[in-house]
Amino acid sequence: MITQHAQARMQSRSIPIEAIDALLTYGETRRHRGADVYFLDRRARSRMQRSLARNTFKQLEKCLDAYVVVGDGGDIITAAHRHHRLRF
Secondary structure, three states: OOOHHHHHEEEEEEEHHHHHHHHHHHHHHEOOOOOEEEEEEHHHHHHHHHOOOOHHHHHEEEEEEEEEEEEEOOOEEEEEOOOOOOOO
């Protein structure tokens, strides 16, 4: 489930739901401050590129420098673009 806050952030930051699905499916996860953070590193990005169709990957490529924060209940709390390296 996506919270209202996450929907507002996704809309204001132009992150489509398809990018969120890709992050949750192919992304790496780290535990940070009581929530799981999903992001794509190089290995996850290449794994995603191999499994998706070329057109689909090209459409999502500009949105893949994002991360998603998921709470313990499975709710998506927020989504944002990464401008710097995530530090855990």
